[in-house]
Amino acid sequence: MSETAARAARPRxxxxxxxxxxxxxxxxxxxxxxxxxxxxxxxTAPPALALPSGPQPAEVYDLxxxxxxxxxxxxxxxxxxxxxxxxxxxxxxxxxxGQGIMTSSAMLVAEELDLPVSKVRVTLADARPELLxxxxxxxxxxxxxxxxxxxxxxxxxxxxxxxxxxxxxxxEVESLEADAGVIxxxxxxxxxYGQLARRAAATSTxxxxxxxxDRADFKVIGTPHNRTDARKAVTGRKEFTLDLQxxxxxxxxxxxxxxxxxxxxxVRNKKKVLAMPGxxxxxxxxxxxxxxxxxxGQVIRAVRALDVEWKDGPVAGQSDADVLAELRAAELxxxxxxxxxxxxxxxxxxTFWFRSNSALxxxxxxxxxxxxxxxxxxxxxxxxxxxxxxxxxLGMTPDQVTVHVVQGGGSFGRKLFFDAALEAAEISQKMRxxxxxxxxxxxxxRVGRTHPMATSRIRATYAGSEVLSFEQRHTSVVTxxxxxxxxxxxxxxxxxPVGEIGxxxxxxxxxxxxxxxxGLVDQQxxxxxxxxxxxSMRNIYSPDTCTARELVTDQLAEAMGQDAFAFxxxxxxxxxARAVLATVAEVGGWGRRMPAGTAQGIALHxxxxxxxxxxxxxxxxxxTVDRPxxxxxxxxxxxxxxMAVDVGLAVNPRGLEAQMQGGIMDGIALALTSSLHLRDGHxxxxxxxxxxxxxxxxxxxxxxxxxxxxxxxxxxxxxxxxVASTFAAVACAYxxxxxxxxxxxxxxxxxxxxxxxxxxVPPIPQSPTNGLRRY
Amino acid sequence: MPKHSFLxxxxxxxxxxDDDVRLLWVLRDVLGVTGPKYGCGINVCKACTSHVxxxxxxxxxxxxxxxxxxDEITTIEGLPGTAPGPGLHPMQEAWIDRDVAQCGYCQPGxxxxxxxxxRQVRREGRSITDADLDGIRNIxxxxxxxxxxxxxxxxxxxx
Numbered sequence: 001m002s003e004t005a006a007r008a009a010r011p012r013x014x015x016x017x018x019x020x021x022x023x024x025x026x027x028x029x030x031x032x033x034x035x036x037x038x039x040x041x042x043x044t045a046p047p048a049l050a051l052p053s054g055p056q057p058a059e060v061y062d063l064x065x066x067x068x069x070x071x072x073x074x075x076x077x078x079x080x081x082x083x084x085x086x087x088x089x090x091x092x093x094x095x096x097x098g099q100g101i102m103t104s105s106a107m108l109v110a111e112e113l114d115l116p117v118s119k120v121r122v123t124l125a126d127a128r129p130e131l132l133x134x135x136x137x138x139x140x141x142x143x144x145x146x147x148x149x150x151x152x153x154x155x156x157x158x159x160x161x162x163x164x165x166x167x168x169x170x171x172e173v174e175s176l177e178a179d180a181g182v183i184x185x186x187x188x189x190x191x192x193y194g195q196l197a198r199r200a201a202a203t204s205t206x207x208x209x210x211x212x213x214d215r216a217d218f219k220v221i222g223t224p225h226n227r228t229d230a231r232k233a234v235t236g237r238k239e240f241t242l243d244l245q246x247x248x249x250x251x252x253x254x255x256x257x258x259x260x261x262x263x264x265x266x267v268r269n270k271k272k273v274l275a276m277p278g279x280x281x282x283x284x285x286x287x288x289x290x291x292x293x294x295x296x297g298q299v300i301r302a303v304r305a306l307d308v309e310w311k312d313g314p315v316a317g318q319s320d321a322d323v324l325a326e327l328r329a330a331e332l333x334x335x336x337x338x339x340x341x342x343x344x345x346x347x348x349x350x351t352f353w354f355r356s357n358s359a360l361x362x363x364x365x366x367x368x369x370x371x372x373x374x375x376x377x378x379x380x381x382x383x384x385x386x387x388x389x390x391x392x393x394l395g396m397t398p399d400q401v402t403v404h405v406v407q408g409g410g411s412f413g414r415k416l417f418f419d420a421a422l423e424a425a426e427i428s429q430k431m432r433x434x435x436x437x438x439x440x441x442x443x444x445x446r447v448g449r450t451h452p453m454a455t456s457r458i459r460a461t462y463a464g465s466e467v468l469s470f471e472q473r474h475t476s477v478v479t480x481x482x483x484x485x486x487x488x489x490x491x492x493x494x495x496x497p498v499g500e501i502g503x504x505x506x507x508x509x510x511x512x513x514x515x516x517x518x519g520l521v522d523q524q525x526x527x528x529x530x531x532x533x534x535x536s537m538r539n540i541y542s543p544d545t546c547t548a549r550e551l552v553t554d555q556l557a558e559a560m561g562q563d564a565f566a567f568x569x570x571x572x573x574x575x576x577a578r579a580v581l582a583t584v585a586e587v588g589g590w591g592r593r594m595p596a597g598t599a600q601g602i603a604l605h606x607x608x609x610x611x612x613x614x615x616x617x618x619x620x621x622x623x624t625v626d627r628p629x630x631x632x633x634x635x636x637x638x639x640x641x642x643m644a645v646d647v648g649l650a651v652n653p654r655g656l657e658a659q660m661q662g663g664i665m666d667g668i669a670l671a672l673t674s675s676l677h678l679r680d681g682h683x684x685x686x687x688x689x690x691x692x693x694x695x696x697x698x699x700x701x702x703x704x705x706x707x708x709x710x711x712x713x714x715x716x717x718x719x720x721x722x723v724a725s726t727f728a729a730v731a732c733a734y735x736x737x738x739x740x741x742x743x744x745x746x747x748x749x750x751x752x753x754x755x756x757x758x759x760x761v762p763p764i765p766q767s768p769t770n771g772l773r774r775y
Numbered sequence: 776m777p778k779h780s781f782l783x784x785x786x787x788x789x790x791x792x793d794d795d796v797r798l799l800w801v802l803r804d805v806l807g808v809t810g811p812k813y814g815c816g817i818n819v820c821k822a823c824t825s826h827v828x829x830x831x832x833x834x835x836x837x838x839x840x841x842x843x844x845x846d847e848i849t850t851i852e853g854l855p856g857t858a859p860g861p862g863l864h865p866m867q868e869a870w871i872d873r874d875v876a877q878c879g880y881c882q883p884g885x886x887x888x889x890x891x892x893x894r895q896v897r898r899e900g901r902s903i904t905d906a907d908l909d910g911i912r913n914i915x916x917x918x919x920x921x922x923x924x925x926x927x928x929x930x931x932x933x934x
Binding site: 097098099100226227229230231232233234235236237238239240242243245251277278294295296297298300301358359360361362407408409410411412438440441631654658661662663664665666687688689693694695696697699700701703765767768769770771772774775 | 792793795796797798799800801803804805807809810811812813814815816817818819820822827830831832833834835836837838841850851852855863867870871874875876877878879880881882883886905908909910911912913914915916917918919920921922923924
């Protein structure tokens, strides 16, 4: 079954004549409350059980299908409430960390409710254990899985408002017009939603059905909309966890071991530290020694003063090279297919070093643990798992614990875990006081989660202008999936088209797809070494696997004497791929003459129900590479990026564009500047002057994102989608500009360190005092 | 406990706190002014960027005792008050218009840095160049840099 056929086989119910009706609920409540029920909702194409040799598993059933299917049984609990002030509210059971899902969700409600977006209040739901798998924010899945249920709930609400208005206005329902929160009868009499909110409320819960707005009539969906929190963000009024004022929750930090995941044995000077100004508590906990005080400034000083005996962590004495040797030992062999006469081989081998997924907001949480109950506040993408584990850690029943989901200051995969929330709960219980826990940046960088180090080997064979086979063996340090995705996979395993192959291999198989006709395609993952604190960083495997694949694609094109763009276009599996490639080639001026030391690169990626192509231009000339910059790395400069993105239906094109821009900045960092160095049992990088995420001096002066017209009628994923193709295109451009195929990423990892590592004892640096002189 | 007094967003404040506590923690933990964010504590990420007497600085790296009685500290909360009219500062409006923010954690610092940059180039009798934009040190881990560049120029034109 070809890709196009697979898509066409899916039910396209909403576009059908005699539009599809969806079932939902009216909930008994003081004002109108409507909920969506997807038990009869849009079905995902069932996975083919006997796969033909052509498509890979991800083509017929990908990670997003699994995430979406996992939400179906409980999606009826998504509720839209209409209030007497004429606003509507919706508690989104997801985590906002900058992706813009609160804005896009408000747009979905606004569309079906005929209410201005500004009158829709979206908040984040507390952890709701009854939602099972329906509160995991990951895999760029939010809009894919909530697109229909949110609209159904809002549509039911509007239906009930109209019914109530018909009575108030003494008019036929069919004759009424709803617009911007006001319902008007033919004679001009009107009534606002607020006046109807109580009247339309249900006294008992019952099922109703509803028809959704036709795509052709969308007024809000598909129209660019600014973020609903933009004003708060630029006035300092947007509250993050550390900004919350919870009574008694005083600044708290943890003194950590000099080796990764080392543990405290004893504190030698507890009394002395307790006597320091502003310090209220010192307590040994499982991860280190916690200090609580009046200001973080005083706590930092106390953490630095602690004299602690440590037990070494599990990677004591180990360095990058040791981990690489382990990966090499774990690599699966490439199976050499029987080659026809005249066939040739391209072999490639790439190394991707550890990378930090630190957000700008460090790991942090507030915990107020009493003897009989506990309350937690944190940015959490898997709050249900966090809730369970915190209750277990505290020795409480789940109903004694409340977990509030706070908007996060960035996540990039980091907030799938709840390291700070769990730690804060333990500390608060031990100190018997509320705590506001903040990880120092140095801890966040050195002890916080990393994107695992990996190798990716590829063997491609070709004859004439045909690629006969493409094998990829990805070998990675274990990616921690204990945030709830593992349990989800267990629950869904019977449905998955991949057999019994383990969690990581399942995720790999459901996310990896070579978007080209490359004959026999075989991609496999092997994992080793679970001693590190890992997690995905803005996409799990694809930035690495895509970069390896696209570099080999350039080599194949070259070997066949073909242009890199033309080769991709000819080998692309479907029209959507060809369209995004052609768009970036045209908009970006593919093939234009460029000076020596500069070049273009192009790459294609398919994931999250979408496709994107990226064209970059890079300047690798010494005058650019060697630009001086204080406490930073310059290196080659990407001077232009053009990204064409097809996510199917873009709910908020402006938000999508922002996500692509962010992915572009990540891709540039992964290719050129950002990695962690493991030396003697700890990571050297201790702050933003050591870890070189993209900075303004690395930013391309020209960035253009082209949002392709709707190709599927359904939204795809966005949050992580821009990273892989940018990373790959930068690598391809670098290869063309320098004539050298990069084999390690970032390309500067083995250069002499561009910084002096900070000490590990004390574990965090004191703040300088030069702020009035040096900016 | 030593007392320290300075002007904060147009009002005199006096705090009782140790001399060496950095101003960021005096603002956030003592005075409850949370616009300036913590991102590193060592004057490199620039998330806490505010103004002292109209110029950009990082309160994470200034002892509270280093301030004079007459020093005027402006945080993002006080920025609108430094511009004419009742609304926001033109740079904040440019940020909103360009929909710059994503998670928003770095943006108070970015806006404060941008305003100070415009003032600095004006003191030098010129306008903002690409090199000036390249020189903005504030980190945005969401990668909003391209929109920041557009908004700085738009805000400059409106200031």
